[in-house]
Amino acid sequence: MEFEFAERLKALPPYLFVMLDEMTAKKRAQGTNIIDFGIGDPDLPTPWPIIEALQREVAKPENHNYSSSAGERSLRVAVADWYKVRFGVDVDPDKEVCVTIGSKEGIFNIAQSFVNDRETIIAPSPGYPVYSAAATIFNNANCVKVPLRPEKNWLLDPADCPEGARMLYANYPNNPTGATCDEKYLKKLQDWCVENGTIFCYDNAYSEMCFDGYMAPSALQAGKDCIEFGSFSKTFNMTGYRLGYAVGHKDLIAGLKKCKGQIDSGAPKFIQKAGITALGLYNGSELPDEVKKNMDIYAERRKVLVDGLRSLGYKVNMPKATFYVWFDCGMPSMKFTEKMLDLGIVATPGVGFGQSAEGYVRMTVTQPKERIAEAIERMRKGSI
Ligand SMILES: Cc1ncc(COP(=O)(O)O)c(C=O)c1O
Incomplete structure (x- = not known):
C-alpha cells in the first residue's frame, strides 16, 4: 500500500x-x-550552571509529569522578570507570556491561531523559511514575500508591504543577513502594523547574540500591540533543549495558548526549570x-x-x-x-x-x- x-x-x-x-x-x-x-x-x-540545574531538576519526581502548554508559571515569571531587567518592559506572566517548545513552534502556531483561509502573511525575503512555508501553507494563507535589500541595510520597509495583511513577520538581529535594527525602527514597524490592522510577529531569537557593544532591542519597547518570540537556543547554546517563549499582547498570547492546548503539553518541566536558571544568570541589561x-x-x-x-x-x-x-x-x-x-x-x-x-x-x-x-x-x- x-x-x-x-x-x-x-x-x-x-x-x-x-x-x-x-x-x-x-x-x-x-x-x-x-x-x-x-x-x-x-x-x-551549554553554560555549566544551566547543566547543573538540569541535572538537579531531572532527578525530582515532581518534574516527570506533564507541564502545561502555556508553560510552568515559575518560568513565565522568570521570563517576565528578565524582560524587566533586560529591556525595562513590564509584562504580566499570566496574561502576556507563553512558554514555547523552541521559538520555531510558537512562530508556526501563532499563524495557526490567527490566520484564516486566504488571508495574507507578509514574510521578509530572505527570511527564516518557516514564515513563508509552514506558517503560510498549513493555514491556506497567501504569502507576500517582501524583498530585503542591501541598500536598505536589509531592513524590511513597510512601504513595500501590502495593506490589509493579517500578519507580518520580522526578524532582527536577522537570519540570514546578520542585519540589526534599533528601537525606533521597531516602533515604525509596529505603528505600520497597528494602522493596517496587521498582527506584528517579531522573531527575536538572536536578541542576545550581539557584539561590539550592540544590544538588540525588543519589539515590546515600542509597545505591546505585537507578539515577540525569543529563544534559549542561541543565547545559551541550548538548541537541543527545545525551549523558547512568546511575550506580547494578551489576546495574541491567549490565542497561542488555546491553540497549543490542543497540540502539545508543554516543554519538559526539568528543561523549563533549567531555563529559569539560564535567565537568572542576568543581573542587569548586560550579557x-x-x-x-x-x-x-x-x-x-x-x-x-x-x-x-x-x-x-x-x-x-x-x-x-x-x-x-x-x-x-x-x-x-x-x-x-x-x-x-x-x-x-x-x-x-x-x-x-x-x-x-x-x-x-x-x-x-x-x-x-x-x-x-x-x-x-x-x-x-x-x-x-
Ligand atoms: C530567525 C530564527 N527564528 C527562529 C529560530 C528557531 O529557533 P528555536 O526553535 O531553536 O528557538 C531560528 C533557528 O535557527 C531562526 O534562525
Whole structure:
C-alpha cells in the first residue's frame, strides 16, 4: 500500500537544511573532510550552571509529569522578570507570556491561531523559511514575500508591504543577513502594523547574540500591540533543549495558548526549570559572563572568517549580531555552494532563504578559528 501526502504537505517545499544535509552526507561518505558552516547550531556547550540545574531538576519526581502548554508559571515569571531587567518592559506572566517548545513552534502556531483561509502573511525575503512555508501553507494563507535589500541595510520597509495583511513577520538581529535594527525602527514597524490592522510577529531569537557593544532591542519597547518570540537556543547554546517563549499582547498570547492546548503539553518541566536558571544568570541589561564568554568566541571567529573572505576579494560586512556571515558570492548561490562542497566546505545558498537573496551565501561561525582559516586556505587554493 502507498500513502499519499495531504495536498498542503505536498505544497510544502523541501526544508533547506534537509537537502543540504543530504548533499553533505554524500560527500562525507566519499571520504571528504567536511568543514561545516551550514546550519545555525552552536558548537559550544551549554553554560555549566544551566547543566547543573538540569541535572538537579531531572532527578525530582515532581518534574516527570506533564507541564502545561502555556508553560510552568515559575518560568513565565522568570521570563517576565528578565524582560524587566533586560529591556525595562513590564509584562504580566499570566496574561502576556507563553512558554514555547523552541521559538520555531510558537512562530508556526501563532499563524495557526490567527490566520484564516486566504488571508495574507507578509514574510521578509530572505527570511527564516518557516514564515513563508509552514506558517503560510498549513493555514491556506497567501504569502507576500517582501524583498530585503542591501541598500536598505536589509531592513524590511513597510512601504513595500501590502495593506490589509493579517500578519507580518520580522526578524532582527536577522537570519540570514546578520542585519540589526534599533528601537525606533521597531516602533515604525509596529505603528505600520497597528494602522493596517496587521498582527506584528517579531522573531527575536538572536536578541542576545550581539557584539561590539550592540544590544538588540525588543519589539515590546515600542509597545505591546505585537507578539515577540525569543529563544534559549542561541543565547545559551541550548538548541537541543527545545525551549523558547512568546511575550506580547494578551489576546495574541491567549490565542497561542488555546491553540497549543490542543497540540502539545508543554516543554519538559526539568528543561523549563533549567531555563529559569539560564535567565537568572542576568543581573542587569548586560550579557552575563557565561553568555559573553561564548559571544566573544563567536566574535573572534567572525573576524577570522570576514577578514579571510575579504582577503579573497569578497565584499563582506562585519555583522554586529548573530553568528552568520552573509556576502555576495558573485554567482548563482547554489553553484557557489556546490563548488564549496567540492572543497569540503558547507555553506548555505542565499536562494534557500528566498529568491531575492540569489547571489548571496551564508556561513555560520560554528567552527574553531583554525578550521575557519583552513576553509579560507581551501578556497584560496581552489580559486573560489
Ligand atoms: C530567525 C530564527 N527564528 C527562529 C529560530 C528557531 O529557533 P528555536 O526553535 O531553536 O528557538 C531560528 C533557528 O535557527 C531562526 O534562525
